[in-house]
Amino acid sequence: MRVKGEHEIYCCGARVRISEKGIEVLSEPLVEHCPLHEALYGTKHIDVEAVRKSVKTKIAGFGFCCRNRDFDAEPIVAYGASEMMRVWLEKKLVDCAVVVCEGAGTVITTNGRLVQGIGARLTGIIKTSPVREVIERIGADGGVVLEKTSAQIDQLEGVRRAFDLGFKRVAVSVAGFQAKAISEIRDFEAAAGLDVLVFSVCNTCVGKTDVDHIAKADVVCASASKLLRMEIGSKALLQLGVTIPVYASTEKGKRLVLAYLTEFGDRLVVFRTSKLPYLAKNKGPRLKG
Numbered sequence: 001m002r003v004k005g006e007h008e009i010y011c012c013g014a015r016v017r018i019s020e021k022g023i024e025v026l027s028e029p030l031v032e033h034c035p036l037h038e039a040l041y042g043t044k045h046i047d048v049e050a051v052r053k054s055v056k057t058k059i060a061g062f063g064f065c066c067r068n069r070d071f072d073a074e075p076i077v078a079y080g081a082s083e084m085m086r087v088w089l090e091k092k093l094v095d096c097a098v099v100v101c102e103g104a105g106t107v108i109t110t111n112g113r114l115v116q117g118i119g120a121r122l123t124g125i126i127k128t129s130p131v132r133e134v135i136e137r138i139g140a141d142g143g144v145v146l147e148k149t150s151a152q153i154d155q156l157e158g159v160r161r162a163f164d165l166g167f168k169r170v171a172v173s174v175a176g177f178q179a180k181a182i183s184e185i186r187d188f189e190a191a192a193g194l195d196v197l198v199f200s201v202c203n204t205c206v207g208k209t210d211v212d213h214i215a216k217a218d219v220v221c222a223s224a225s226k227l228l229r230m231e232i233g234s235k236a237l238l239q240l241g242v243t244i245p246v247y248a249s250t251e252k253g254k255r256l257v258l259a260y261l262t263e264f265g266d267r268l269v270v271f272r273t274s275k276l277p278y279l280a281k282n283k284g285p286r287l288k289g
Contacts, residue, residue, distance in 0.1 A: 001059055001066045005129025007102050010177065012037060013204045013224065014051045015126070018065050023052050030204060031224045034285040035243050036077065040121075058121060065102050067133040071117030071141070079240040081173045081199045081221065082119025084260045086112035088171055093259055094197060096165075098158035098172040101138065103131030105151035106158040108165065109143040117141075124175040124202030125153065156184045159196060163188075169195045174217070176203035176225075179210035186216050197256060203228055204285075218253030221246050222277075224285035233277030242280045 006019040013030025016023065025048045037043055041054040058064035062072065075083045085097045089112035096110045101118040102125050109115060118138075130151040138145060146152050146161060155174050162170045174181050182198050189196045200217035203210075204224040211231045214220055220236075222228040222245045233239065236247035237254045248254040261268065 001063050001068060003059060003065045004067050004131045005065070005103065007065050007128045008126040009055075009102070010124040010126065010175075010202060010205060011051050011055060012046050014048070016051060016055055018055060018059070023055050023059075025051050028288075030287055032286045032288045034224060035283075036285075040076075062121060064121070065128075065131070067131060069103060069131070069134050069137070071114065071137065072120060073113040073116040074120070075116065076120045077244075078264070078266070079221075079244075079246045080119065081201050081219075082116045082122075084219070084257070085119075085171050085173075085199070086116040087260045087263045088112075088197075088256055089115065091259060091263070093169075093256055094171040095167040095169045096162050096171070098155055098162055098170060100125050100153055100155070100173065100175070101134065102128045103134035103151065104128070104138055104143075104145050105130075105153045106146035106155060107138055107143045108146070108158055108162050108167075109138075109141070111142040114138065114141040114143050119173075124177060126177065127153065153178075154181075156181050156188065159185050159188060159194070163192050163194055168193075169197075171197040171199065173199045173201050175201055176206040176210060176214065176223070179206060179213035182213045182216050195252075197252060215249070218250045219246060219248055219257060224287060226287065229277045229279070234275075236276050239276050239278055242278060242283045244284065245277060247277070 008017050015026040029046050029051050031046050043050045062070035088094045097115045098108050101107050128151045135145050198217040200214045200220040220232050238248040240246040248257045
């Protein structure tokens with residue numbers, strides 16, 4: 001499979017450029033070890049070469065950044081944003097989802113299978129180039145691309161477009177490096193009379209200035225961030241998982257997370273606690289330094 005256009009993503013905290021010229025790892029990864037990364041790519045120690053290898057696997061395995069990109073809707077992780085949004089759409093708990101796809105940018109859709117097909121193996125997309133075949137596939141599956149000629153990534157504008165299309169209950173994913181958009185979405189939500197579920201994702205690289213924005217999300221994936229485990233986890237109403245914890249920060253987030261769990265196929269343990277985050281020794285990603 002051959003890459004089309006130019007794209008930049010975060011992978012394990014490293015910034016990566018993917019183009020027809022090849023894969024360039026532009027910065028050192030922040031994560032030394034991640035159980036999820038090991039499960040998906042067989043990597044025990046994460047360095048620049050491991051990052052390059054995992055991106056190469058995405059390209060070869062499901063056409064990441066390619067014309068013949070795969071949209072397999074099988075679940076990959078237990079508590080991923082795309083997995084949850086798919087269930088919320090299928091149970092009609094939200095009207096549409098606003099997500100990001102490489103080769104297309106911001107996408108608005110009512111199709112839960114498309115949301116899962118887009119998000120199954122994604123990491124944070126910083127910028128992307130339009131890939132005509134990907135955009136056409138998304139359109140055929142009921143997705144609306146925000147801007148076809150530029151593959152614009154703008155989650156606030158995606159929520160605005162969803163409102164213009166007549167949707168009132170919107171689920172939107174916002175990457176940590178775009179955390180300011182969460183506050184902007186909240187302002188628009190109040191002004192427009194919308195009901196927006198904000199899912200904060202791809203948070204390995206977030207800093208202290210991002211926390212105030214992320215605190216306004218309904219559901220937060222901590223990724224490899226110790227900061228979010230302490231600042232967001234300590235105020236959460238509910239925690240999913242230990243290795244890569246996901247926190248429900250609002251009553252709305254808690255309600256929708258519990259609705260997702262009613263469709264979850266694996267066995268679960270549920271217990272009460274007076275304090276979050278719940279941490280387990282030697283679980284979760286290990287940061288460098």
